Amino acid sequence: MTIKISIDCMGGDHGLSVTIPAAISFLKREAQAELILVGLEDAIRAELKKHHADAHPRISIHHASEQVAMDDPLEVALRRKKDSSMRVAVEQVKDGKAQAAVSAGNTGALMAVSRYVLKTMAGVDRPAICSIMPNQKGGPTYMLDLGANVDCEPHHLHQFAIMGSVLVHAMEGIARPTIGLLNVGTEDIKGNEVVKLTSKLLQADHERGALNFYGNVEGNDIFKGTTDLVVCDGFVGNVTLKSVEGVARFFKDVLTSEFKRNIFTMLGALIASSALKAIKSRLNPSRYNGASLLGLRGLVFKSHGGADAYSFEWAIRRAYDAAKNDVQAQLSTMIAELMPRSTETTQEPSSVT
Amino acid sequence: MTIKISIDCMGGDHGLSVTIPAAISFLKREAQAELILVGLEDAIRAELKKHHADAHPRISIHHASEQVAMDDPLEVALRRKKDSSMRVAVEQVKDGKAQAAVSAGNTGALMAVSRYVLKTMAGVDRPAICSIMPNQKGGPTYMLDLGANVDCEPHHLHQFAIMGSVLVHAMEGIARPTIGLLNVGTEDIKGNEVVKLTSKLLQADHERGALNFYGNVEGNDIFKGTTDLVVCDGFVGNVTLKSVEGVARFFKDVLTSEFKRNIFTMLGALIASSALKAIKSRLNPSRYNGASLLGLRGLVFKSHGGADAYSFEWAIRRAYDAAKNDVQAQLSTMIAELMPRSTETTQEPSSVT
Numbered sequence: 001m002t003i004k005i006s007i008d009c010m011g012g013d014h015g016l017s018v019t020i021p022a023a024i025s026f027l028k029r030e031a032q033a034e035l036i037l038v039g040l041e042d043a044i045r046a047e048l049k050k051h052h053a054d055a056h057p058r059i060s061i062h063h064a065s066e067q068v069a070m071d072d073p074l075e076v077a078l079r080r081k082k083d084s085s086m087r088v089a090v091e092q093v094k095d096g097k098a099q100a101a102v103s104a105g106n107t108g109a110l111m112a113v114s115r116y117v118l119k120t121m122a123g124v125d126r127p128a129i130c131s132i133m134p135n136q137k138g139g140p141t142y143m144l145d146l147g148a149n150v151d152c153e154p155h156h157l158h159q160f161a162i163m164g165s166v167l168v169h170a171m172e173g174i175a176r177p178t179i180g181l182l183n184v185g186t187e188d189i190k191g192n193e194v195v196k197l198t199s200k201l202l203q204a205d206h207e208r209g210a211l212n213f214y215g216n217v218e219g220n221d222i223f224k225g226t227t228d229l230v231v232c233d234g235f236v237g238n239v240t241l242k243s244v245e246g247v248a249r250f251f252k253d254v255l256t257s258e259f260k261r262n263i264f265t266m267l268g269a270l271i272a273s274s275a276l277k278a279i280k281s282r283l284n285p286s287r288y289n290g291a292s293l294l295g296l297r298g299l300v301f302k303s304h305g306g307a308d309a310y311s312f313e314w315a316i317r318r319a320y321d322a323a324k325n326d327v328q329a330q331l332s333t334m335i336a337e338l339m340p341r342s343t344e345t346t347q348e349p350s351s352v353t
Numbered sequence: 354m355t356i357k358i359s360i361d362c363m364g365g366d367h368g369l370s371v372t373i374p375a376a377i378s379f380l381k382r383e384a385q386a387e388l389i390l391v392g393l394e395d396a397i398r399a400e401l402k403k404h405h406a407d408a409h410p411r412i413s414i415h416h417a418s419e420q421v422a423m424d425d426p427l428e429v430a431l432r433r434k435k436d437s438s439m440r441v442a443v444e445q446v447k448d449g450k451a452q453a454a455v456s457a458g459n460t461g462a463l464m465a466v467s468r469y470v471l472k473t474m475a476g477v478d479r480p481a482i483c484s485i486m487p488n489q490k491g492g493p494t495y496m497l498d499l500g501a502n503v504d505c506e507p508h509h510l511h512q513f514a515i516m517g518s519v520l521v522h523a524m525e526g527i528a529r530p531t532i533g534l535l536n537v538g539t540e541d542i543k544g545n546e547v548v549k550l551t552s553k554l555l556q557a558d559h560e561r562g563a564l565n566f567y568g569n570v571e572g573n574d575i576f577k578g579t580t581d582l583v584v585c586d587g588f589v590g591n592v593t594l595k596s597v598e599g600v601a602r603f604f605k606d607v608l609t610s611e612f613k614r615n616i617f618t619m620l621g622a623l624i625a626s627s628a629l630k631a632i633k634s635r636l637n638p639s640r641y642n643g644a645s646l647l648g649l650r651g652l653v654f655k656s657h658g659g660a661d662a663y664s665f666e667w668a669i670r671r672a673y674d675a676a677k678n679d680v681q682a683q684l685s686t687m688i689a690e691l692m693p694r695s696t697e698t699t700q701e702p703s704s705v706t
């Protein structure tokens with residue numbers, strides 16, 4: 001079955017110079033995939049030509065006259081730039097022309113535009129951002145929310161757990177993914193009020209067999225791979241994600257500079273190059289690029305803004321895998337089963353005409 | 354001038370086998386220092402003898418018949434074990450016999466015991482835990498709170514900023530340390546309600562010249578060294594700290610296993626051993642061991658529970674440096690100047706008789 005993904009080609013720090021090579025490389029890997037490239041048509045054509053792919057049979061171009069800048073306020077992304085490549089890429093999903101959209105644009109803008117265009121799923125109060133981190137067991141640890149919701153109530157975290165669990169199930173084929181609640185200790189008495197109340201909700205789901213709740217986990221459990229999924233609010237998740245990225249960059253810089261220090265260290269690096277390559281590959285954040293915006297009526301994936309082509313291709317691959325595994329249908333089914341009635345009126349950005 | 358530090362010799366995962374060698378090694382380094390070793394007298398003597406230090410002229414032993422286990426509930430540490438090595442070590446500070454206490458025991462217990470024995474400083478609502486992380490500029494980034502306060506109001510974070518700023522000033526000799534408020538973005542509109550309100554308090558202090566507030570920082574700024582101090586609540590701080598420790602361990606394991614993979618990678622590691630040594634030293638978390646419990650009427654330092662002797666020695670060194678730089682007096686003076694009137698009644702653990 002052919003799966004179509006729409007790409008916001010203008011988003012991110014590098015725009016076309018990253019998104020086009022990534023798209024071409026992705027199509028080489030996935031023979032069943034088709035891409036809709038969204039953005040300035042002439043510029044996209046020119047970039048495709050550079051890579052001798054201007055007549056690719058599985059690429060179509062959808063012109064969009066505007067682009068959302070990384071520092072555009074939400075209002076501008078939402079209300080002023082109605083023909084932005086970001087918005088038009090998401091509209092392809094809404095119109096059924098693509099099964100998922102990918103953008104490296106501003107996270108807040110992408111979430112606002114996606115909520116406006118696609119709307120939130122029935123039963124979900126707030127969409128969340130879910131991504132993966134490497135762990136010592138060799139698998140990915142899924143984690144959400146990574147920044148969409150900075151002030152959360154227990155029922156929000158509860159919904160994140162349900163959505164995340166469905167995503168892990170669909171993407172990894174794990175029957176009953178284990179769920180950890182991020183906390184400052186593993187004992188029940190630990191944590192702030194929101195986390196303590198969330199724990200009770202998840203425990204109740206566990207007891208009736210609806211979710212596989214492991215209990216509290218700590219920051220280091222993300223990398224131990226203690227649970228398949230780690231749930232937290234968007235403030236904690238975002239700070240953790242960026243701290244970890246910061247440490248990884250620090251580590252990489254130290255590694256590089258120390259091995260370049262003198263002829264012996266360079267020689268050592270040369271001889272041990274397979275080890276260094278393996279280290280870089282195992283710790284490469286590029287392989288973990290591509291966060292899901294979960295809880296919308298359609299699949300949207302967010303790439304890191306500073307992603308290079310290799311890394312952006314991973315985001316496309318994740319979107320493709322999600323579409324292929326029919327994550328959206330599984331989400332709908334399982335949320336209808338598991339989700340308690342919504343306790344708040346979903347607020348969509350309103351009066352955008 | 355002689356400076357005396359009291360050591361809880363029984364605390365931590367390893368007790369005497371770590372604390373005694375660390376104490377002896379520390380005294381070799383600091384000719385002006387004296388140590389009061391607190392714990393089971395016979396066991397301490399036996400361990401000192403093993404290291405040929407049973408007649409060390411700068412060591413005195415203070416017997417304490419009990420010890421706080423790592424998993425003892427707070428009530429037990431506080432109310433039942435009144436002759437614990439942890440409590441007696443802190444009492445040495447209260448009684449003026451030591452200028453600072455060091456323990457690798459349970460953090461919650463140490464904080465509760467310290468608050469009970471020493472009391473909170475005038476003007477401070479809640480003590481906080483402050484530690485250091487390495488940054489790419491080669492210096493330490495100070496960060497608080499790392500877990501003492503999981504539910505914080507803006508005025509708590511404000512007080513943490515003041516206390517942390519004084520600590521950086523006293524320990525690093527920086528006239529006006531820069532203060533960053535940990536957030537999910539650098540723009541003023543970012544963050545949850547508590548952080549937004551804290552930002553206003555810090556901005557007001559900045560404008561009247563009382564504090565050097567840089568503004569919002571993100572997780573990666575901790576390791577970039579964007580500011581001298583990073584302020585956050587204890588929930589976020591604890592999760593971040595443990596996540597970073599988890600990533601560091603993951604890195605170390607990958608590095609070690611890849612270089613041991615075959616004869617070439619081992620040979621490469623051998624030739625580049627100076628690079629590997631430098632990498633391990635620059636990223637060694639042991640060098641950053643020793644967190645201050647700030648805001649008490651006396652200096653208390655907490656070592657990582659799993660610390661080895663090398664790492665525990667760093668915690669003693671940090672306590673010694675704090676005492677030498679008279680951090681406590683500087684805190685008292687500057688808090689009296691900077692701190693707005695306390696808005697809540699300080700709650701000490703009560704009715705411990």
